[in-house]
Amino acid sequence: MTVNLNDYGLSERLVREAAVYEGLYLARVSEQHRDLYKVIGEGGEIQARSSGKLGHAAADPTEFPAVGDWVMVDRLEDRGGSAVIHHVLPRQSALIRQSAGRESTGQIIAANIDTIFICMSLNEDFNLRRLERYLTIAWDSGASPVAVLTKADLCTDLSEKLSEIAVVSVGVPVLTCSAQDGSGFDELRSQIKPGETVAFVGSSGVGKSTLINRLLGQERLATGDIREADGRGRHTTTHRQLLRLPDGGIVIDTPGMRELQLYTGDLSRTFEDVEEIAALCRFADCSHRAEPGCAVQEAIRSGKLSKERLDSYEKLQREAKYAELRGRQRENEKFRRMMGGKNAVKQRRKQERARGRGR
Numbered sequence: 001m002t003v004n005l006n007d008y009g010l011s012e013r014l015v016r017e018a019a020v021y022e023g024l025y026l027a028r029v030s031e032q033h034r035d036l037y038k039v040i041g042e043g044g045e046i047q048a049r050s051s052g053k054l055g056h057a058a059a060d061p062t063e064f065p066a067v068g069d070w071v072m073v074d075r076l077e078d079r080g081g082s083a084v085i086h087h088v089l090p091r092q093s094a095l096i097r098q099s100a101g102r103e104s105t106g107q108i109i110a111a112n113i114d115t116i117f118i119c120m121s122l123n124e125d126f127n128l129r130r131l132e133r134y135l136t137i138a139w140d141s142g143a144s145p146v147a148v149l150t151k152a153d154l155c156t157d158l159s160e161k162l163s164e165i166a167v168v169s170v171g172v173p174v175l176t177c178s179a180q181d182g183s184g185f186d187e188l189r190s191q192i193k194p195g196e197t198v199a200f201v202g203s204s205g206v207g208k209s210t211l212i213n214r215l216l217g218q219e220r221l222a223t224g225d226i227r228e229a230d231g232r233g234r235h236t237t238t239h240r241q242l243l244r245l246p247d248g249g250i251v252i253d254t255p256g257m258r259e260l261q262l263y264t265g266d267l268s269r270t271f272e273d274v275e276e277i278a279a280l281c282r283f284a285d286c287s288h289r290a291e292p293g294c295a296v297q298e299a300i301r302s303g304k305l306s307k308e309r310l311d312s313y314e315k316l317q318r319e320a321k322y323a324e325l326r327g328r329q330r331e332n333e334k335f336r337r338m339m340g341g342k343n344a345v346k347q348r349r350k351q352e353r354a355r356g357r358g359r
């Protein structure tokens with residue numbers, strides 16, 4: 001079996017970067033199961049793992065391979081065991097969140113993507129604050145976000161919800177679709193160009209797998225029914241997976257995320273309206289509480305800005321500052337590790353020279 005990697009998004013830039021690594025082969029990560037991967041090379045899809053050297057050099061989990069990454073492997077067939085990933089080529093984009101739990105590390109959701117479809121259903125899952133959070137990390141990723149509102153057939157106040165979303169999604173295309181009647185799928189499909197990679201993200205049960213199955217033209221991904229108790233779909237996707245669409249695009253399916261804390265984010269794009277209003281405050285360091293001449297509080301009183309949106313902005317702002325502090329700590333630790341390695345090399349060279357003089 002011979003695979004044309006152009007069908008999986010291969011570019012001339014990647015070919016040039018891969019040419020540096022003699023004796024290794026170019027492949028794209030298609031699945032991840034903890035420390036094990038599947039990669040697609042010219043010989044097809046095979047299992048792979050990271051080299052020990054790559055793991056030792058990684059200062060953060062975000063430096064490990066992720067679904068969507070282009071990597072250099074030592075083989076294109078699985079004879080003799082799993083392939084070994086020796087290098088991750090520079091990413092064009094990366095969607096990152098903070099790892100769930102107490103760890104202050106990042107987690108790559110998808111790499112080298114052109115468009116991020118942020119899925120949110122129009123029933124009980126509808127949540128503007130969550131959408132703001134997704135948009136904040138999406139704008140920072142280097143890819144373009146698109147809001148996809150699913151289960152439109154279950155919505156009785158669509159125009160009202162679209163008006164609410166318009167306030168928080170300036171500059172972002174908003175699509176509505178329904179798996180029941182097929183509405184919106186042609187518009188969704190038009191957003192995916194041949195050779196481009198898109199990622200579907202959102203909470204559990206919003207219908208991501210159903211959308212992808214429709215794009216694939218087959219029931220390839222498992223889907224769940226809606227629970228009557230809360231109107232939410234059952235979680236079905238358990239791992240990230242890259243798939244090629246019949247029309248030539250590439251799609252990455254992701255598990256639903258219960259937690260979405262900031263690792264990095266672009267608040268200025270998501271909350272452009274809030275920052276424009278804040279720039280009109282009398283004092284540059286205005287806390288937007290009780291200061292005279294506060295344009296933000298005036299906007300809230302006049303109805304131009306909601307208090308909920310301001311609260312969301314300030315909450316994410318605090319998270320972003322904390323994430324920035326953690327980032328500086330990680331860079332300092334990485335620098336210390338690098339210098340420790342360089343100093344050890346210098347020390348060994350000194351010892352070798354001293355032994356040479358003593359002979």
